[in-house]
Amino acid sequence: MLNAQEFLGMTQQGANATKLELIPEMEVGAQIAIDGLDLKDFKYKRGDREGQTGYRMTVKWEIDDPTGEIEKTIGRRPVIVQSVMLDVTEAGSLDMGKGKNVTLGRLREAVGQNTDGKPWNPQMLLGQRAKIKIKHSINKESGELQSEVERTTALSA
Helix, strand or coil, X not given: CCCHHHHHHCCCXXXXXXXXXXXXXXXXXXXXXXXXXXXXEEECCCHHHCCCEEEEEEEEEEECCCCCHHHHHHCCCXXXXXXXXXXXXXXXXXXXXXXXXXXXXXXXXXXXXXXXXXXXXXXXXXXXXXXXEEEEEECCCCCCEEEEEEEXXXXXC
16 A cells, blocks of 8 residues: 555656557447446537536446456556536436437447436446447547547447
8 A cells, every 4th residue: 555655755766657558449348337427517618608518427437358458558457438428408407309418328228228218317327338439539638649439339239
């Protein structure tokens, strides 16, 4: 266990890494971590929603890696975060309208929880399994390549 006071006085050798190794592009089974949901609000910085509040749910996926090859390639446990933008009504509830929350709908479909008329809440996603497609994209803020979840589908798909 790391002792905070000892750490602050430790002398280190060498340089730290300055970027994460990319998780390879692939389709792979994964499970939503037990602590794998977070919701944050933000302000839109431009466009027709500039100044308005938006909501982003992040979903932490633990990638299946039975041989340990992914961990060996990236140097850490293979975990990836999916960003899900949420459409909400003026009353503050999830917008269930046509063309709204499509990414969330696809995620719910992938884990068998997108049934009309059946009660649902985000906590029900915890521990669920699906197939995720990982792709590489350029981070708009840093300009660096990053791994991201492009889509989710059912494991049997």
